[in-house]
Amino acid sequence: MTRGRARCGRLVIGALVAALLGILAAAPAQAVGYRYWSFWDRDGSKWAYAPQGPSTARPDDGAVQGFRFSVSDDSKDSAKPRAAADFDTICAKTPAKDDRKRIALVIDFGTPGDAPGGETPPKPRTACAQIADDATSADALAAVAKPLRYDSNALLCAIADYPKSGCGEQVAGNGESEKKPAESESTESGAKKDDSGGPSVGLIAGVAAIALLGGAAVWQARRRRG
Known part of the structure; x- marks a missing residue:
């Protein structure tokens, strides 16, 4: 029974990791x-x-x-x-x-x-x-x-x-120009890296969904042991 639960836990973790990788791959490209x-x-x-x-x-x-x-x-x-x-x-x-x-x-x-x-x-x-x-x-x-x-x-x-x-x-990643930031970090010999471009809303939502699924899996495993 313990081995079955361990195998089930590994499957759940693997599914969560795969889902997270899928969300990361689908995230929109940031400026390069x-x-x-x-x-x-x-x-x-x-x-x-x-x-x-x-x-x-x-x-x-x-x-x-x-x-x-x-x-x-x-x-x-x-x-x-x-x-x-x-x-x-x-x-x-x-x-x-x-x-x-x-x-x-x-x-x-x-x-x-x-x-x-x-x-x-x-x-x-x-x-x-x-x-x-x-x-x-x-x-x-x-x-x-x-x-x-x-x-x-x-x-x-x-x-x-x-x-x-x-x-x-x-x-941007597609080679098209984006609007120049209002607070540029440019120098007279070149333009420096911009710190903007945090995680997208879709990525945050996806991670939150995966966290909920993980919590549900843990709760189910505890319920069966109980």
Whole structure:
């Protein structure tokens, strides 16, 4: 009799777990990230996410920097620029000048999958910006890739007029843009992860229903022992 009850209990638990997994699988997809321009420094043979935005960074002569448009959650999973990133190659036709510095830029407009609806990304390109010694990375970008577009928080929204609209908007699991949160955590070099998006009402209701079923099973088992 005890073995039968134990087997019955295992079956009930298994059914509850299966039901919970089904509810989780059916839960609506949450937003997966933001669509924005990320900013990169070339460190030897690798790209490193820039520690500050282009409007405050002041690179030295010979620096290589990159910009990549993509959909990503934060700096940990941001897509890196894809074009070749060698200073001697990019700036080969730009001779050095006194009181000026040369910055090699890699501008990657991303993939069609990252593009806003109705837009097609241009091909990645490189450029050598020759600017004043005290100029910023934003100055270097403006010298070779106008028009640029920024939002009121100095977030870089568009390079060479791409994309034509939008700025750091949240993107849902189906690739469609969602309304940008009123309290954005964006920085001028990228958009950070949003903490919103709690459990759905359907998920809470499903868990509550499973809890009731579990309680009923326990009550029934106690009743039989009694």
